Amino acid sequence: MTLIDRVEVELVDVPAMHPFRWRDGLPGSEPALQGGVLKITTRDGVVGRASTPRGVIAKDLVERRVRADLIGQNALHREWLWHRMWELDRIEEFPLYFLGLVDIALWDIAGQLAGLPVHSLLGTYRTEIPAYASTVTYSSVDEYLDVADQCLERGFRAIKLHAWGDVRRDALLCRRLREHVGDEVELMYDGSAGFDLPDAIQLGKVLTDLDFRWYEEPMREFNITSHRWLAERVGVPLLVGETSDGAHFNTADFIQAGTATYVRTSSGLKGGITGALRIAHLAESFGLRAEVHGMGLPNQHLCMAIPNTTYYEALVWGNPIITDDAVDKTGTLHAPTGPGLATSECSR
Numbered sequence: 001m002t003l004i005d006r007v008e009v010e011l012v013d014v015p016a017m018h019p020f021r022w023r024d025g026l027p028g029s030e031p032a033l034q035g036g037v038l039k040i041t042t043r044d045g046v047v048g049r050a051s052t053p054r055g056v057i058a059k060d061l062v063e064r065r066v067r068a069d070l071i072g073q074n075a076l077h078r079e080w081l082w083h084r085m086w087e088l089d090r091i092e093e094f095p096l097y098f099l100g101l102v103d104i105a106l107w108d109i110a111g112q113l114a115g116l117p118v119h120s121l122l123g124t125y126r127t128e129i130p131a132y133a134s135t136v137t138y139s140s141v142d143e144y145l146d147v148a149d150q151c152l153e154r155g156f157r158a159i160k161l162h163a164w165g166d167v168r169r170d171a172l173l174c175r176r177l178r179e180h181v182g183d184e185v186e187l188m189y190d191g192s193a194g195f196d197l198p199d200a201i202q203l204g205k206v207l208t209d210l211d212f213r214w215y216e217e218p219m220r221e222f223n224i225t226s227h228r229w230l231a232e233r234v235g236v237p238l239l240v241g242e243t244s245d246g247a248h249f250n251t252a253d254f255i256q257a258g259t260a261t262y263v264r265t266s267s268g269l270k271g272g273i274t275g276a277l278r279i280a281h282l283a284e285s286f287g288l289r290a291e292v293h294g295m296g297l298p299n300q301h302l303c304m305a306i307p308n309t310t311y312y313e314a315l316v317w318g319n320p321i322i323t324d325d326a327v328d329k330t331g332t333l334h335a336p337t338g339p340g341l342a343t344s345e346c347s348r
Contacts, residue, residue, distance in 0.1 A: 002075045002113070006041040007067040009059035020136040020317040023165035023192045028136065029317070038062065040105045042075050048109035049341070050101040050272075050298075058098055065092050066102065076113075078106045082274045096245065100272025104298050104341070107273045111340030118298075118341055122277065122305035127335040129303050131312040131327045132158035132188065141173050143319060145180050150321045155331035158186035158213070158311060165194030171206040178210045187211075191218035193243070197226050204234030213310075214239040214262050214291075227259035237261030241279075242293055247271045248278040255286055265290045265306070267298035280306040295324050297341045304335045 014035040021028030036055025040048045052058050065088055073081060082103050089099060111118045133151035138144050144161070151159055161177070163170040170189075178187060189212055195203065200218040207215050215236045219226055221244040231238050242264035244250045248271075254260050264270075265279040280290035280302075289308045292299050295315055303312045312333040314324040327333050336342055 001043045002046075002109070003043050004040055004070050004073050004075050005043045006039070007062060007070045008039050008041075009036045009055060009062050010039060011036050011055045011059065014053055018318045018322055022137050022162060023194050025165060025194070026192060038101045038105050040070065040075065040102070040109065042109060046075075046109050046112050048075070048105035048107070048112070050104035050108070051296075052097060052101060054095070054097060057095065058101065061092065061094065061098055070102065075106055075109045078103060078110070078274060081106060082271065085271070096243070096269045099247075100267055100270065100275055103272025103274045104267055107298075108340040115339050117301065117336050117338060118273065119301040119304035119335060122273070122301065124304055124335065125307045126304055128332050129309070129312050130157060131314040131324070131331050131333050132156060132160055132186070133316040133321075133323065134160045134190070134313050135162055136315070136317040137162050137164060138319070141176050144173055144177060147316065147319060147321060148177060148181055150319075151316060152181070152185070154321065154323065155327070155329045156314070156316075157184075157331055158188070160188035160190055160216070160313070162190050162192060165192065167195065167199040167203045171203055174203075174206055174210055174212070183211070186213045188214045188216065188239075190216040193217050193220045195219055197229060200230050201233045204230060204236055208235035212236050216240075216262075216264075217242050224253055224257045224259060227254065228257045231259045239264060239291060242266075243269060247275045248282055251279050252282060255282070255288065260288055262289045262291050264293045265302070265309075266293035267302060268294055268296070273298060273302065276302050277306070280308060284308045295326075297336060300326065300333060300336055301341065303333065 012035050016032045017029045019029050034055045035053045036058045038050045107118050133156040195218050216239040239262035240254045240260050241251045263283050265276045270276045283290040292302050314327045316323045
């Protein structure tokens with residue numbers, strides 16, 4: 001039967017990554033930590049899994065708030081259980097990275113029961129997609145140019161910068177990178193919410209002149225009006241809604257305000273796979289694109305099922321560069337083929 005019998009979080013040790021940093025003012029890579037794997041087991045022994053780097057937090061929330069609501073429920077009633085998690089969020093205010101874990105594990109169960117990869121259940125649109133190299137923050141313009149060369153040699157044909165959060169310094173980097181790689185390589189810029197409106201406008205005008213594909217998260221996403229003012233003053237397309245609380249509810253307001261050419265969706269910050277699909281369909285109805293944020297198997301399945309997404313995001317860190325092994329030497333991600341999500345690993 002598909003009734004849920006057990007819900008638990010297994011704590012797992014996650015080794016430290018190769019050290020890296022984000023823009024000035026933000027911490028970067030973490031030391032070794034205790035991650036977790038949420039396991040939802042049905043009465044006939046099917047186990048759905050969803051991983052998180054915040055194992056201790058996830059274990060506490062499951063034991064205090066979630067387990068009692070799930071035991072005895074039908075694991076295939078994903079839509080009802082997705083709404084139930086939002087109902088519990090009203091009391092607990094779940095962290096964004098926790099809100100979708102149950103949904104991801106339930107999709108894993110559904111895929112295993114069907115003997116199909118999750119993207120097939122969602123409705124496969126493609127079986128491969130190009131990836132872009134999403135850099136961490138490096139120390140100098142020259143190092144960025146060296147890393148860009150390595151990315152192109154690795155097969156990537158698009159590069160997204162995480163830079164320093166200094167408008168003049170970042171503008172110089174963007175100019176030098178465009179000169180270095182030429183017009184055929186697509187470039188994007190991620191501000192990691194480092195600017196206020198005046199600086200965001202100043203850099204946005206530079207990115208417009210350099211024909212960057214998108215301008216991502218230049219400011220904190222609490223104020224939609226400021227994003228509308230930015231969109232009215234620069235030509236580069238804005239990519240919005242990555243970290244804003246409220247998933248598709250909040251994304252709808254970004255779209256209605258005229259801020260978006262691209263919106264962010266993901267399994268990790270948008271209420272799991274079900275929430276990510278809501279945002280993708282919402283964006284498609286307005287002729288916008290929904291770009292999947294971050295690596296990992298759930299997002300790989302989303303990339304195969306969402307028509308209006310452009311790339312898979314592959315983080316690039318270290319020098320020599322390290323990146324997602326799922327991306328082949330031509331810079332392409334291929335569709336997962338195993339049933340369900342086909343993993344029990346803890347992603348970071």
